[in-house]
Amino acid sequence: MKPNRVIVTLLVLALAATLLLPFANLAENRLVSGTPYRFWSALTTGQLVAALALTVSLTGMAVSWYKRPVLNGNATLVCCLCLLLLVIYAAGDFATRSLEDAGPAARVSLSSAFWAQIFCLSLMMIDVLQRMTRSIFMQVFFALFAFAAVMLLFFSGALDQLSIMREYANRQEAFAGALVQHMMLVISALGPALVIGVPLGLLALRRLRLRSGLFSTLNVFQTVPSIALFGLLVAPLSALGEAVPLFRDLGIRGIGSTPAIIALVLYALLPIARNTYAGFAQVPTAAIEAAQGMGMTPQQILWRIEVPLALPVLLSGLRIVVVQSIGLAVVAALIGAGGLGTFVFNGLGQYAIDLVLLGAIPTIILAVLADCLLQLLVSLSRRKGVT
Amino acid sequence: MIGSRSLSASLPRTGALPWLAALFVALTLFMGQSAPLFEWLLPGLDNPVYDRHSFPDLVLDHVVLVAASSLISVFIGVSAGIFATRSVGQEFKPVISAVSAIGQTFPPAAVLAVVAPLAGFGFKPALVALALYGLLPIVQNTMAGLETVPSATLEAARGMGLSKREILTRVELPLAMRVITAGIRVSVIVNIGTATIASTVGARSLGTPIISGLVSQNVAYVLQGAILVALLAIVTDLFFERLERFFSVDRN
Numbered sequence: 031m032k033p034n035r036v037i038v039t040l041l042v043l044a045l046a047a048t049l050l051l052p053f054a055n056l057a058e059n060r061l062v063s064g065t066p067y068r069f070w071s072a073l074t075t076g077q078l079v080a081a082l083a084l085t086v087s088l089t090g091m092a093v094s095w096y097k098r099p100v101l102n103g104n105a106t107l108v109c110c111l112c113l114l115l116l117v118i119y120a121a122g123d124f125a126t127r128s129l130e131d132a133g134p135a136a137r138v139s140l141s142s143a144f145w146a147q148i149f150c151l152s153l154m155m156i157d158v159l160q161r162m163t164r165s166i167f168m169q170v171f172f173a174l175f176a177f178a179a180v181m182l183l184f185f186s187g188a189l190d191q192l193s194i195m196r197e198y199a200n201r202q203e204a205f206a207g208a209l210v211q212h213m214m215l216v217i218s219a220l221g222p223a224l225v226i227g228v229p230l231g232l233l234a235l236r237r238l239r240l241r242s243g244l245f246s247t248l249n250v251f252q253t254v255p256s257i258a259l260f261g262l263l264v265a266p267l268s269a270l271g272e273a274v275p276l277f278r279d280l281g282i283r284g285i286g287s288t289p290a291i292i293a294l295v296l297y298a299l300l301p302i303a304r305n306t307y308a309g310f311a312q313v314p315t316a317a318i319e320a321a322q323g324m325g326m327t328p329q330q331i332l333w334r335i336e337v338p339l340a341l342p343v344l345l346s347g348l349r350i351v352v353v354q355s356i357g358l359a360v361v362a363a364l365i366g367a368g369g370l371g372t373f374v375f376n377g378l379g380q381y382a383i384d385l386v387l388l389g390a391i392p393t394i395i396l397a398v399l400a401d402c403l404l405q406l407l408v409s410l411s412r413r414k415g416v417t
Numbered sequence: 418m419i420g421s422r423s424l425s426a427s428l429p430r431t432g433a434l435p436w437l438a439a440l441f442v443a444l445t446l447f448m449g450q451s452a453p454l455f456e457w458l459l460p461g462l463d464n465p466v467y468d469r470h471s472f473p474d475l476v477l478d479h480v481v482l483v484a485a486s487s488l489i490s491v492f493i494g495v496s497a498g499i500f501a502t503r504s505v506g507q508e509f510k511p512v513i514s515a516v517s518a519i520g521q522t523f524p525p526a527a528v529l530a531v532v533a534p535l536a537g538f539g540f541k542p543a544l545v546a547l548a549l550y551g552l553l554p555i556v557q558n559t560m561a562g563l564e565t566v567p568s569a570t571l572e573a574a575r576g577m578g579l580s581k582r583e584i585l586t587r588v589e590l591p592l593a594m595r596v597i598t599a600g601i602r603v604s605v606i607v608n609i610g611t612a613t614i615a616s617t618v619g620a621r622s623l624g625t626p627i628i629s630g631l632v633s634q635n636v637a638y639v640l641q642g643a644i645l646v647a648l649l650a651i652v653t654d655l656f657f658e659r660l661e662r663f664f665s666v667d668r669n
Contacts, residue, residue: 034506034508035509036508036512037507039509040624048591062583142535148578153512155513155518156512156515156516156519157511157515160511160512160515161511170637178418223487251655253648253650253651253652253654254646254650255609255610255611255613255623255647256610256613256614256628256645257610257613257614257627257628257643258610258613258642258643258646258647258650259642259647261627261630261631261639261640261642261643262640262644264458264631264636264639265636265639265640268636285631317596353522356524357523357524357525357526357527357541358524360524360526361526361614364614364628364631365631371526372474374526374527374530375530375617377530378530378534378617378618379617381534381538383534383535386530386531386534387531389527390524390527390528390530390531391527391531393524393527394523394524397522397523397524397617398519398522398523401519
């Protein structure tokens, strides 16, 4: 019997965390440290039995993995997802039960064993997915399905008593505003970045002598830490806003979204210009010559040969930029540009971890989702390019 | 191989490194005496130079934080990359490479903000967060670098009677060194940036004057911190560029 050693290792890790670390924390209010609860004392008997049954079947399948790899793979995915949902639901249920006869300021927060279980279960699902399919479509499809299931749990109200959800309930409108603001920052940087970056990439293609200088200059922007670039833009922009009242009325000031968007554009230039260059440079000359032989005009060659063949590389540049901008926009909150970073840094300032999580978890989800979707787009464009 | 900087190896030799390094050292030493300059640039400030900590101290804090976290990342990251490409660890390779790819889509600021408070505030939590995040590009590039070693080369080494260990240290690692260095470069540069934000979780760094300037609306503080940390990042990047070129196989 040859086991799936990855799943076995992860199961051992998850079990160790469950036995050694607290699962949830119940506190009178935000300021006191509260009482930690272990996994087994936080769950109802029914939930414990279900969790145990799922764990035992996971172990069984992992130990005799290679007897029936396909069946075990599918069943492991289902078991992992069920266990994941069960753990999240049980945490919400524990909060609901323990807050019934507690004061209004009491709160239940998630502890390290919870996060370790979520982490290990996600890794198990990633391992199985990697083994079962090379297709990015199937992988993204499953990831979206799992994400939708977790989201359903969120909106069902079963988790409403967890401290992070209470934090969310208190700030529902601000949260929606910050989310929109965050995405607006990213989107408003994309347009200018494409308008400047693509021509720069084409320029590098046509003028080889400019190429190295151009890319090392753009690399400098990528190198400078985000908060430093924001900071370096604050001074000239506030001077500009003060000197020209018209600019100030247009919203060009030292702090706010203007320096943030300018910085995001500067960061985006290298990936876009470089991938434009690389995309067009890898179009085989044979393909262009064949098109010329068929009597295509330069216009037709550009749009029907070069652009389709360069598109996958261009789109992977876009993917880098979108994911990177979502992350950089977090830091933009420090210069008053708003977005989800506002919660992160307010939370850090008040030592309120739940508030930090309220900003950090959605940005992580946003970045991973954007990455998944753009990856899908890249492989779609590649498929189309081949046929 | 990850790539925002993979093109740089083909860039021409730049002679800017010693000059920028000298400029960085000079600015670090004399930033404290720059009051007249900032008074002239930004009239009307109460206090034109950040003086709660000396700039050499802040630079030292920043460099220590980045260097310590990067050392941890390099040690764990290269070991994990080697493990995943040996026959013992082959089974773990898909999950390790998937995690290092997915993990890098996580915003570094978000990772810092989530990890650091779990371990308390201050230097150590920031160190943990930086080391964790810095692992990912190193693992990824170590695996990629080791995989680019041609199988013919490995067979030749085996034919010469080298042991597995000798093949790793005398054939594979030297050939993979350029790609591994590229990964370390990405990791260090990202960490210099994240260490700047680490002042929000209580670790002193060059971000401290920037944040303090943003809070107290003192643009001079912001500029002083930003100029130094930007130069630090650029100098480090140029240094790694040289290192990569030194390790590139076709340097002869």
